[in-house]
Amino acid sequence: MSSPTKNATRSSVPRRQDAGCPSAVDLFAGCGGMTAGFVAEGFDPKLAVEWELPAAATYAANFGVDHVRCIDIAELRSDEVPKADVVIGGPPCQGFSNLGTKDPTDPRNALWREYQRVVLAADPQVFVIENVDRFMKSSEFALLMDQLRSGALKRWKHVDVDVLNASDYGVPQRRRRTILIASRVGPVTLPAPSHAKDGERGLKPWATVRQAIGKVSRVPDRTELPESTEEYFGHRVPGVFKSTEIHVGRRPRPMSLERYDHIPPGGGRFDLPDHLLPRCWAEKLTGTTDVMGRMRWDAPSLTIRTEFFKPEKGQYLHPQWDADEPDNRVNRPITHREAALLQTFPVDYLWCGGKIDIAKQIGNAVPARLAAAIAATVRNRLK
Template sequence: MIDLFAGCGGMTSGFTAAGFRPVLAVEWDLHAAATYAANFGAGHVRWADITTVTDVPEADVVIGGPPCQGFSNLGSRDVDDPRNQLWKQYLRIVREVRPAAFVIENVDRFLSSSEFGLLQAEVRPGGLLSGYHLTSGLLLAADFGVPQRRKRAFVIGSREGAIPLPTPTHPSWHGVRTVLHGLPEKPAATALPKSTVEYFGQTVPGRFTSADLHLGRNPTALSLARYQVVPPGGGRFDLPDHLLPRCWREKKTGTTDVMGRMRWDEPSLTIRTEFYKPEKGQYLHPQWEPGPSGHRVDRPITHLEAARLQTFPDDFTWCGSKIEIARQIGNAVPPVLAEAIGRHVAAHLGGTKAESACRLCV
């Protein structure tokens, strides 16, 4: 397999668990590329702009998620955003490699974009990807064993006949308790250890273990007062007027998940790149009991907790600053979801048909 726009390796983690072997990974962000190399080896990783990558090896499958901020509900929705043109580089490499199948991951808006329309045109007779059959749709990570309501668009292209999207494997969803229960409620540190490692001739912070990522913060008295009054499933509308910033006081609708608290026995909402900021989403720890003596954990989730909600295994190691690692976590495809897709694709291509239990279920 080849992983383009590989990030820290969420898709590779899942596809290797499904039996694939990576022969090339391309990632332009140094710290994400270093994290990938730390976990899967540096020999096949190219820290480079994808437009400069040539001489790609043969592969059965090409996977990847071209940058999609311009399509995102949180972005500018600008179809001319240069980040949205990088999907063409993905297609260039698919055309050169001619794998049996390719998989694209993107935000849900991708399926209604002009770029997706052009992709569909390229698989028609005479197009750049003539001979491929496309299947596309939305997958909800919680349906595949990920304790997170993360919905993303997936496109599977195949030269072996159309490959349908995988069907849900988990009609009963995992709650956040599955991965958060048992972790220390009070993190012992607020900063990463001072250590560095060299990849691609560059020195970067790392390698950090999962335990190193269980990092606390130092909230202000105002922030702490806000955290204390938000119950599980609640958010900014639970704050009394004297704790509301002016922008929230004047905005009576929308942004319902900000300053939100998770529920133990439900999946989290989407883990984004700034999960350590409760004002950005439902990122408060789920432990909260009513009453003046109720047991509460009044803090946002840690980097380790976010990585677990994304289903990264605890033996995964990380490179970069706290902000850079948070970006890697939030941008990744959950490995457990990627594994389900990888096994599904392998079965249709005549590879292993073995099913494995979701590791969160055993």
């Protein structure tokens, strides 16, 4: 396993400094959103597996390279898996996603079986699976539950599973994800919400876009990433970039700028005048209102996906828009830095890869703050 060059930097991901830190294995680790939350709650990562090089490099830049395997999980031998207190991970969900092919034969749908193989090898007290909200309605989920009831995973008989909204855990984003926690050391429950939409039930109000990105410069620093590369796993990748260096904008066409200018906070393509509608939208009078949408300052964003830099893909326009002062409008999509903050990555997180690579890492990640809430409830169960 190749290590980075000596001048590679490390972010100061928040960590609880406790004696006897519980250990964790992170599968399908991506750029480290789940690990960031677990590390913040005092877990020590012993193994991370991620097959995409830029994501694995980002993970290594933040948490160290020695325990990271940049390979297909099927290539990981069971005898290479360390014993661990917890196994965490989100098998790729594109086969289940509303935005995917919805193909039940998609081979990515079976990757949870590799997750199961590693669980059996690591023999954790608890394991956690994260996936899209539709996962609970899939045939693969039904097979997984069969394994938990009477199959290879039956020792982990204490199971809690539900669809959680990240905004209920302090994430400034309405992101619904299936979370399953299974324990062999006694009952364990999903974390109780810490936030509610309007602060109901004595909880904190939902975190907002303003709280996440309100202090970030409204003018991106650049349109391209700095010229820099680092070696990870025997290959050179773009990076390592500080979070401030991924505050990159685009060069929208005049027509795009004119469209952006007509869209108020919470609005979308249905706010465009007829002369600015592309034919495909003009002929489709129904459908999602999120397309070409603008965020609201004082509410969570909608789900941050992998193409947040394209306003035509969702509600990704910057929230600053003044009806009476056109000059006080920010007519652009959010930047990579802003998307990372909405995903609650630490402000000094480090990044590797090109712009599209980093966007994919951010959009696919588990929000770090949601991961920390899960980690806290899991740690309370461990013996």
